[in-house]
Amino acid sequence: MAANLHRLAVSAMAKAHAPYSQFPVGAALLTADGRTYSGCNIENVAYPEGWCAETTAISHMVMDGGGEIAEIAVIAKRQAGVTPCGGCRQRLKEFGTPETRIHLCDMDGIIETVTLGELLPKAFGMGERS
Numbered sequence: 001m002a003a004n005l006h007r008l009a010v011s012a013m014a015k016a017h018a019p020y021s022q023f024p025v026g027a028a029l030l031t032a033d034g035r036t037y038s039g040c041n042i043e044n045v046a047y048p049e050g051w052c053a054e055t056t057a058i059s060h061m062v063m064d065g066g067g068e069i070a071e072i073a074v075i076a077k078r079q080a081g082v083t084p085c086g087g088c089r090q091r092l093k094e095f096g097t098p099e100t101r102i103h104l105c106d107m108d109g110i111i112e113t114v115t116l117g118e119l120l121p122k123a124f125g126m127g128e129r130s
């Protein structure tokens with residue numbers, strides 16, 4: 001399944017709209033109940049209005065009924081092992097758990113898998129202690 005997420009993330013990256021950064025990113029997630037969703041980054045000429053690949057993938061999941069994120073693969077052809085940005089870590093936390101697996105990739109496959117708990121320790125959550 002993880003290899004499938006890598007393939008989906010590569011396909012999503014090919015759809016990136018990243019003319020300003022020239023940094024296409026793809027992401028593909030697997031829900032706890034076995035659904036997959038992918039996304040690319042979508043930039044805007046008003047630079048702060050763009051958003052990340054992970055955010056697009058999460059949007060597809062939410063519009064298809066929501067769910068819990070079990071795994072997500074992220075890829076950027078210009079940076080092997082790219083990790084989700086800080087904002088996306090918080091968005092992943094919204095629909096994931098500290099055990100959510102994040103697959104860091106290069107063009108050939110997954111090169112490292114980390115957990116959301118490792119990437120976002122002591123995460124903000126209203127009323128939660130982590």
Ligand code: THU
Pocket residue numbers: 018021023024025040041042043050051052053054083084085088
């Ligand atoms: N980007 C993502 O899509 N995901 C990340 O986690 C890191 C950054 C995008 C945003 C922007 O379009 C480009 O990469 C350069 O920052």
